[in-house]
Amino acid sequence: MANANIKLIAAKTNLSLGTVSIVLNGRGDKMRISEKTQNRVWEEAKLLGYKPNIYARRLRNQSAGNSAAIIGILWPSVYSSELIVSFFDGIQNSILNDKLNVEVVFKPYQYSEISKMEDIFKNQLFNGVIIVGASDSDVDYLYKINSTMPIILFNRQNDKYGTVCIDNYSTGEKVSRLLAARGHKKAGLICPNLLSRNFSMRRTGFLDGCQKHGITVLPEHIIHETLDSEGGYRSAEKLLRSQTLPSALFLLVSGYSHEVYSVLQKSGVRIPEDIEIIGCSDIVSSRILKPSMTVIDLPIQKMVKRSLQLILDMINGYIQEPHNIFEEAYFIFRESCGGFPDTETVI
Numbered sequence: 001m002a003n004a005n006i007k008l009i010a011a012k013t014n015l016s017l018g019t020v021s022i023v024l025n026g027r028g029d030k031m032r033i034s035e036k037t038q039n040r041v042w043e044e045a046k047l048l049g050y051k052p053n054i055y056a057r058r059l060r061n062q063s064a065g066n067s068a069a070i071i072g073i074l075w076p077s078v079y080s081s082e083l084i085v086s087f088f089d090g091i092q093n094s095i096l097n098d099k100l101n102v103e104v105v106f107k108p109y110q111y112s113e114i115s116k117m118e119d120i121f122k123n124q125l126f127n128g129v130i131i132v133g134a135s136d137s138d139v140d141y142l143y144k145i146n147s148t149m150p151i152i153l154f155n156r157q158n159d160k161y162g163t164v165c166i167d168n169y170s171t172g173e174k175v176s177r178l179l180a181a182r183g184h185k186k187a188g189l190i191c192p193n194l195l196s197r198n199f200s201m202r203r204t205g206f207l208d209g210c211q212k213h214g215i216t217v218l219p220e221h222i223i224h225e226t227l228d229s230e231g232g233y234r235s236a237e238k239l240l241r242s243q244t245l246p247s248a249l250f251l252l253v254s255g256y257s258h259e260v261y262s263v264l265q266k267s268g269v270r271i272p273e274d275i276e277i278i279g280c281s282d283i284v285s286s287r288i289l290k291p292s293m294t295v296i297d298l299p300i301q302k303m304v305k306r307s308l309q310l311i312l313d314m315i316n317g318y319i320q321e322p323h324n325i326f327e328e329a330y331f332i333f334r335e336s337c338g339g340f341p342d343t344e345t346v347i
Contacts, residue, residue: 005050012044024050068103069315071308072126076111076133078194078227080255082283083300087132090304100308111194114138121147128311130154136195150314152307155298156198157324162314164307164325166298168198169205171329175250175278175296176209178331181340182276184248185214188221190235190260191252199252202280206250221246225256232259240267245275248337254279254286257293276337291335299327 010020015037022031023041073091075084095102105126109117112135120129128150134142142151143160155165179187187210191203210217220242225231235256239245240263251257257279264271271277271291279286282297306325313319333339 005045005048008048009041009044009050012048013040015041068101069127069312071102071104071311072120072129073104073106074114074117074120074129074131075106075108076135077108078111078192079133080283082255082285083281086283086300087304090301091308093301094305094308098305098309100312102308102312111135112137115141118145121145121149121151124149127315128152130307130311131156136197139197150311152311152314154303154307158322159324160322162310162319162323162325164303164310164327166303166327166329168201169208171280171296172202172205172207172250173209174205174329174331175280176206176213176215178278178337178340179210179215179248179250179276180213182248182338184246184276186216186218186221186244186246187248187250188223188239188246189217189250189252190223190225190239190256192227192231193224194227202252206252217246218242227253227255229259232256233263236260236263240264240269245269247274248276248278251277251279254281254283254293254295257283257289258285261289261293272336272338278337282332286332286334289336294334294337295332296329297332298329303327 006017006020006024009024010017013020019033019037020041022028023033023038024045028038091104094100107117107120111133114131114134115138119125124147126149130152131138131142132154134153134156139153139156139158142153143158150162152162152164154163157163157165176187189203189206192199207217207222221239223235223238225235225238232255236259239249249260251260257277260277261271264275269275277293279293279295280298281300282295286293286295306327310319310323310325331339
């Protein structure tokens with residue numbers, strides 16, 4: 001459609017295709033085309049409803065060294081807005097503090113339906129993409145495609161593309177180690193019912209660690225639910241229906257916290273006196289809950305910075321082979337669960 005419009009604009013203005021193309025690509029002044037001629041082209045373009053291919057123009061300029069690298073951020077539908085804020089804070093800080101010549105384009109996708117974004121990979125609409133929150137089926141799809149566009153999977157370990165991630169198994173095991181140090185003998189787990197190696201490894205690490213440290217996790221205390229507010233309410237209600245409550249609870253996703261707190265506290269369960277709670281990832285609600293919630297946090301800002309550095313190195317050809325970069329998850333101790341007895345600090 002764009003080429004057809006350019007031909008029509010050329011015919012209407014009695015100008016060559018080359019002149020019209022130069023003007024529409026914003027190079028009229030550089031090529032010394034008169035202002036009058038440029039105005040004729042733009043007036044006719046507006047009448048015809050011409051829409052320039054911004055992606056193509058930007059990629060041409062970038063390849064010629066004239067503009068920023070265009071990075072697509074593919075974001076899954078199930079991730080909370082709080083995580084978006086933290087992620088893009090990291091991007092903003094990296095671009096401004098490290099003076100990176102980068103533009104980012106936010107592209108949401110339905111979880112487990114990244115194959116519907118095929119046009120991005122087939123036509124290489126960006127200089128590179130960072131994919132956040134890919135499901136197992138999304139990763140399977142990405143393994144099958146062949147794209148020369150640099151791709152990074154954020155917090156998804158694999159051997160085909162670049163990754164920046166945490167060791168999810170180790171992260172889950174760390175939580176079990178804390179609970180053991182605090183003397184817990186029974187624990188519970190609430191996790192999303194999503195097919196994601198990320199979540200499953202964190203879950204497995206926690207359960208293996210509990211077994212190793214002598215902590216019992218009963219089947220009725222392992223609850224899988226949808227990753228939304230309703231899932232949070234249902235998971236807490238299921239926990240309450242068990243014969244006995246565990247003395248500690250690990251939320252594989254901190255997004256469940258508000259609903260879990262609400263249901264437990266309305267039922268008279270005291271936090272942390274009756275049950276200590278630990279979430280995974282530090283979101284705003286973790287800090288404002290009463291009592292504030294202890295979390296094992298992902299170093300999102302650092303991971304974002306490493307992702308941008310890695311993808312720019314891939315775009316510029318400094319890195320040819322897939323790189324897996326690991327960052328360490330760490331505890332933020334608050335009121336819902338204290339720290340290790342020998343170094344306990346609550347904030």
